[in-house]
Amino acid sequence: MYPSGEIYGGFRSSYDYGPLGSLMLRNVKDAWIRSMVQQRDDVVLIDAAILGAPQVFEASGHLSNFSDPLVDCTVCKRRFREDQLDDRDCPESKAKCVFTAARAFNLMFQTHAGPVEGEGATVYLRPETAQGMFVNFANVLQTSRMKPPFGIAQVGKSFRNEITPGNFIFRTREFEQMELEFFVPPSESAKWYEYWCKTRMQWYIDYGIPAEMLRIREHAKDELSHYSAGTSDIEFLFPWGWGELEGVAQRTDYDLKQHAEHSRQKLEYFDQATNERYVPFVVEPAAGVNRTMAAFLLAAYDEDVVNDEPRTVLRLHPRLAPFQIAVLPLSKKETLMPLAKQIYSMLSTRYMCDFDETQAIGRRYRRQDEIGTPYCVTVDFDSLEDKSVTIRERDTTNQHRVSIDTLLSEFQSILGY
Ligand code: ATP
Numbered sequence: 001m002y003p004s005g006e007i008y009g010g011f012r013s014s015y016d017y018g019p020l021g022s023l024m025l026r027n028v029k030d031a032w033i034r035s036m037v038q039q040r041d042d043v044v045l046i047d048a049a050i051l052g053a054p055q056v057f058e059a060s061g062h063l064s065n066f067s068d069p070l071v072d073c074t075v076c077k078r079r080f081r082e083d084q085l086d087d088r089d090c091p092e093s094k095a096k097c098v099f100t101a102a103r104a105f106n107l108m109f110q111t112h113a114g115p116v117e118g119e120g121a122t123v124y125l126r127p128e129t130a131q132g133m134f135v136n137f138a139n140v141l142q143t144s145r146m147k148p149p150f151g152i153a154q155v156g157k158s159f160r161n162e163i164t165p166g167n168f169i170f171r172t173r174e175f176e177q178m179e180l181e182f183f184v185p186p187s188e189s190a191k192w193y194e195y196w197c198k199t200r201m202q203w204y205i206d207y208g209i210p211a212e213m214l215r216i217r218e219h220a221k222d223e224l225s226h227y228s229a230g231t232s233d234i235e236f237l238f239p240w241g242w243g244e245l246e247g248v249a250q251r252t253d254y255d256l257k258q259h260a261e262h263s264r265q266k267l268e269y270f271d272q273a274t275n276e277r278y279v280p281f282v283v284e285p286a287a288g289v290n291r292t293m294a295a296f297l298l299a300a301y302d303e304d305v306v307n308d309e310p311r312t313v314l315r316l317h318p319r320l321a322p323f324q325i326a327v328l329p330l331s332k333k334e335t336l337m338p339l340a341k342q343i344y345s346m347l348s349t350r351y352m353c354d355f356d357e358t359q360a361i362g363r364r365y366r367r368q369d370e371i372g373t374p375y376c377v378t379v380d381f382d383s384l385e386d387k388s389v390t391i392r393e394r395d396t397t398n399q400h401r402v403s404i405d406t407l408l409s410e411f412q413s414i415l416g417y
Contacts, residue, residue, distance in 0.1 A: 001169060013165040013173035015290075020371055023322035023352060025176075028293045029155045031319050032178040035203055036153050043151035043180065044144050048132025050157055051113065051123050059262035060131050060255060062108060062124075065226040069102035070163055081163045107160040109173075125159035130284060132156075133181040134255040137267050148269055148280045149192060151182040155289070169290040170243060176289035181251075183269070183280035189229075189250055192283045197232050197248045200285045204234065204245070204292075208317040209299045213237045227254040234287075236295040245295055246287035253279040296320055300372060306397055314372030315395060318415050321372040324351040325411065328364050330380040332357050340379040343389065346408060347377070351415075369394055375414070377407070 001021045003010030017025050037045045057063045069082035075098050076090035082102040090097055112121040133152040140152055155178045165171050184192045205211055219231040231249040235242040256279050260267040268279045300316045318324050325347050329340035344355050356364050368376055378390040392399045402410045
């Protein structure tokens with residue numbers, strides 16, 4: 001990851017993801033979609049617009065409520081979030097900061113649509129993906145045959161004009177979210193809230209974060225968002241302390257009711273079995289893609305010793321690693337290249353593969369260990385005769401020989417997909 005616009009000194013509130021980072025970022029989102037949409041018959045996916053009309057955010061309460069308490073230092077003129085203040089010193093002097101009283105600072109980015117600025121042209125960049133699910137609730141009900149309990153999921157960019165972005169990709173002004181709005185009969189809200197807290201916690205563990213680096217923390221009443229009847233944060237032990245990866249919130253019927261009132265549309269569910277009409281309650285697991293990626297990286301980072309040499313290894317889950325397999329011809333000699341390329345073509349129909357022919361084989365293994373590639377396939381001179389290759393495993397460094405004919409099915413059985 002690089003600070004965006006790095007050649008101009010960097011823009012610390014947003015980051016660009018490079019050749020490896022972008023693959024891993026995509027894998028995090030795919031892993032979420034697989035478990036939240038693909039492997040469930042009660043959740044559908046949408047992709048809503050980033051630019052939103054003021055009416056949406058007026059109804060949702062974001063225009064009036066989505067703010068952080070901002071304080072200014074009257075000495076060094078810097079600005080801080082009041083709830084994140086420690087005893088601060090002014091930079092380049094020994095003076096202590098002196099803070100003003102806090103005022104509400106709205107976190108939404110505002111821009112204008114069309115060639116004329118001014119009243120009527122104002123639009124907002126969404127500060128969460130969730131509103132896309134609420135404003136499309138009726139569309140989805142009409143077109144999907146879903147009935148509560150069911151969910152609408154979305155993965156995409158959100159924007160918040162954070163007062164103090166920082167800690168690398170933990171808090172930025174442009175970021176991605178993975179959110180599910182799960183619509184339930186009102187009496188089932190508490191049950192589903194518990195279900196989603198447990199299910200989401202398990203997802204992080206399944207993808208390789210040790211349970212002791214995770215905790216779930218229930219919000220105190222004065223911490224709750226304007227729409228929430230109860231929220232728990234799933235937190236990860238970052239090097240700087242516990243930090244939120246995901247919030248699981250009981251949003252009640254707040255959003256659907258607000259949008260129904262402001263749009264004058266009916267946003268409710270008619271249950272033909274019981275002849276009942278009701279506004280569903282919503283349970284929302286809302287996760288950040290970038291923070292989650294940082295957590296997976298931190299949890300996977302390891303240093304060990306192999307053959308008396310120290311090595312750095314990223315023990316990433318194979319589904320999250322940028323490459324699942326690296327194809328390594330033992331030498332650059334022309335004789336090995338056609339077979340190695342053929343194997344690369346075969347494996348890359350199913351897996352993201354790297355191809356590396358530079359430097360000694362040991363160096364190449366280390367390079368793949370460092371970027372988390374779980375398996376290397378080495379093509380050597382014997383391969384030309386015995387039509388077999390060596391699979392080398394990242395975590396154990398064990399090697400075994402496999403016939404090229406069965407290579408794809410071998411990986412299918414090792415990786416499970
Ligand atoms: P925080 O308290 O850290 O500001 P939040 O409670 O406001 O976060 P939510 O509104 O619950 O965050 O958003 C859901 C998720 O979106 C968060 O758990 C986080 O992973 C992610 N997220 C929110 N704001 C940012 C940001 N500025 N940068 C990166 N990720 C973010």
